[in-house]
Amino acid sequence: MQVVGALDFNRGSYSQVIRMKSNDVDSHTSIDKTSQQPLIAWSFYFQVGTLLLIQLCIEIFMRLDDFYEWKLTPKEDLVDAATLLFPHLSNSSAHVLSASAFVENRADIRSFGFDLGGSTCACTLQWDTTQYWQRVMYGTKYVSGHVFTAFFGMLLIRKWEWVLLFKFMNESIEELTLPLFGLWAAKHPIMDVEPRYDSLVNDTVLAAFPFVALCCHFLYAIDLDANLKYGTTYDLESFKKLSTVFLQYYVVNNTNNVWNKFGGHTTEIAGMSADSGKVFACVVQFVVLRVIWVMRAWNLSKYWMTIACLFFIWCPFIFNSLDSPANEQISAALSFALPGLVISVYQYRYTEKHSKLLAFAACLYICVLILYYMLAHSSKPLIEAPNDGFYYKRKWCGLGGGGSQESCSYIKYH
Helix, strand or coil: CCCCCCCECCCECCCCCCCCCCCCCCCCEEEECCCCEEEECCCHHHHHHHHHHHHHHHHHHHCCCCCCCCCECCHHHCCCHHHHHCHHHCCCCCCCCCCCCCECCECCCCEEEEECCCCEEEEECCCCHHHHHHHHHCCCCCHHHHHHHHHHHHHHHCCHHHHHHHHHHHHHHHHHHHHHHCCECCCECHHHCCCHHHHHHHHHHHHHHHHHHHHHHHHHHHCCCCCCCCCCCCCHHHHHHHHHHHHHHHHHHHHHHHHHHHCCCEEEECCEEEEHHHHHHHHHHHHHHHHHHHHHCCCHHHHHHHHHHHHHHHHHHHEECCCCCCCHHHHHHHHHHHHHHHHHHHHHHHCCCCCHHHHHHHHHHHHHHHHHHHHHCCCCCCCCCCCCHHHCCCCCCCCCHHHCCECHHHCCCC
């Protein structure tokens, strides 16, 4: 039997051409082992048209009025940051956030300048590594979006180098929008700009790297062949292949945006707080992924495996305790360990790939699960939550709501 791999957009974008001397098989189909029915990939133009239609639907949805508005911080709760950090500058009775460093014989020196570019900040004269890790791990953050961007990048593109490069480029573009448009990430007020550790540690080290690795393990365990042969040829067919893949990635990433229409609304389910927007985004994501699955003529039984994996990733971001605020960076540890252990069990029970990789991965997932417990449920957390609500960074252009309320909308320009 002679097997030749190729791509043909006349009948399907990601079809494998199989020529058998003894048996004539349609060269542009793959076989779904569960149904024994041939799966035919969609043509290039049908894929692009469908993806653009889905993106148009997302754009129309995002232009609807928000279903729930973010709670505004009561104006009487707004606090001037300088007054709070440096009460010696006024007659205010605000409590003092003490600094550990000082200048000998100059008690009035209590800050240092930080260059933000278009503005300058005055920082308390200290550097506390414990406080650094508190801010990294606690507070309202956009971690889940970066988690799915990394996972879907590996699932659809199958080049971890490209996905990580995209993540770094995304952070750079967010930074460039500050001088170009006077907005953070092209849409948020400058006063809500994320700190350096958010871009480098939260979004990249603690989101992109681990979830690209998780998807690599998942793909290895279930043997999901992408039928993508990346080459160095510069021709129309290669352009069609790559542009379709990247368009699929772009569209599925935009499903993350739909939860913003729910303004952080939550509902109680089984004694837990469920984020309504993330539940809706989860459903939309599954539907869009099913369309992409059919486009590529992938084995449908493995679609359900992928949905199961994504479900375990979603759950820690959707469900939270009623008594404590959501800390997405801590939830991400459970979102990594939980599906990872499920993948490991599947690999051990249902495949012959009982390798050193499995042992290493399982140990890693168990360690991360223990870390999650020590952060979220231990009586003495490995990293304790900040005592002061001022340190819950997210949309506090003034202090209020433990970081979950919107105060930046009060900012007006002359």
